[in-house]
Amino acid sequence: MPTLKSSVPRTVDVARGAGYSVQQVRDLERAGVLPPAGRTAAGHRIYGEAHPRSAQAYRALAVATGPAGARRLVRAVHRCPVSEVLALLDAEHARLERERTQSRLAEEAVEAVSAEPAGDVRPSDAMSVSELAVALGVRPSTLRHWDATGLVVPDRLPPRARRRYTPAQVRDARIVHQLRAAGYGVDALGGLMPALRLGRGPEEVRAALRAREAGLAARSRALLDAATALNALLACAAPS
Numbered sequence: 586m587p588t589l590k591s592s593v594p595r596t597v598d599v600a601r602g603a604g605y606s607v608q609q610v611r612d613l614e615r616a617g618v619l620p621p622a623g624r625t626a627a628g629h630r631i632y633g634e635a636h637p638r639s640a641q642a643y644r645a646l647a648v649a650t651g652p653a654g655a656r657r658l659v660r661a662v663h664r665c666p667v668s669e670v671l672a673l674l675d676a677e678h679a680r681l682e683r684e685r686t687q688s689r690l691a692e693e694a695v696e697a698v699s700a701e702p703a704g705d706v707r708p709s710d711a712m713s714v715s716e717l718a719v720a721l722g723v724r725p726s727t728l729r730h731w732d733a734t735g736l737v738v739p740d741r742l743p744p745r746a747r748r749r750y751t752p753a754q755v756r757d758a759r760i761v762h763q764l765r766a767a768g769y770g771v772d773a774l775g776g777l778m779p780a781l782r783l784g785r786g787p788e789e790v791r792a793a794l795r796a797r798e799a800g801l802a803a804r805s806r807a808l809l810d811a812a813t814a815l816n817a818l819l820a821c822a823a824p825s
Contacts, residue, residue, distance in 0.1 A: 594632040603640035610640060617660045618643045638818040639663075645811035649804045650677050662818055670819065677808060684768055685801050691767035692794045695760050711740070711749040720755075721762050728758065734771055736761050736778050768797065 594602075599619075600610045613619045619639045623631035639659055646655035654677060661670045718725045731737040732748065737758045739748040750758065757778060764774055777793065 594637055596630055596632070599632055599637045599640055602637045603644050605640060605644070613640060613643060616656060617663070618656055620663050634821045635663075635818065638814070638821060642811065642814040642818045645807065645814045649681075649808035649811050658815065659818070662815070667819060670815075674812065674815065678805075681801060681805055681808065685798070687767040688794055688797050688801065691763045691769070692791060694763040695791075695794075710752050712755055713750075714739075714748050717750050717755060717758060721758060723762065730771075731758065731761060734775060736771065736774055767794070769793070 596607050596610055599605075600607045603610070605613070610619065614622060619636050622636065623633075625631060639662070642662075643655045643659045646658055649655075650658065658670065658673050658677075661673055712720070714725045714728050718728055721728075728737065728739075728748075732739060737750075737754055739750045739754050741747070742749050761774060761778065764777075765771075773793065
């Protein structure tokens with residue numbers, strides 16, 4: 586008959602099995618990712634099958650969903666009916682699909698908008714902050730943030746330096762709006778928009794969006810792999 590020493594995983598065993606440190610395993614237990622461990626009379630933690638499987642599922646899920654999503658899913662295994670866990674997993678798949686669709690639409694939009702000629706610029710063609718915000722469906726504060734970060738810098742007209750967007754600047758704003766909707770960060774856009782304005786940007790944007798597509802594919806594969814670990818955890822830890 587196996588002894589307690591030989592059959593019960595220790596903290597270090599759980600850590601090694603999931604590729605974590607002992608302190609990380611303890612942190613995961615405090616965060617509710619691992620179910621509460623039992624204790625021996627001497628105060629040592631007693632782990633069961635669900636503990637290493639929880640750590641492994643969390644590690645796999647974190648690649649696909651990020652730490653917050655991984656915590657939410659693994660905690661649900663310990664606290665919720667299986668149907669709720671599966672609903673959360675379905676939501677992560679749906680989120681990835683939405684991001685992939687947004688990325689494709691952004692690439693199409695950037696191609697179309699970049700090819701549009703600005704035409705002859707007349708004073709009457711310019712748009713105010715409020716007009717452009719309504720046209721894009723964003724808040725005026727968003728346009729002011731893009732101005733402050735150099736993404737879309739409008740002209741300043743006297744007497745009170747009011748912002749006015751020329752057709753070319755409106756085009757820039759439309760491109761930024763599409764790329765932001767696809768999940769493109771402000772810092773990354775800061776390097777692309779000057780190139781776009783100089784006519785060198787479309788290929789850089791395409792390359793960046795292809796890299797994003799590759800990242801989404803990697804997350805999808807990670808979510809598929811994580812489902813195996815999650816299923817194993819459900820088999821030993823899901824509430825009846």
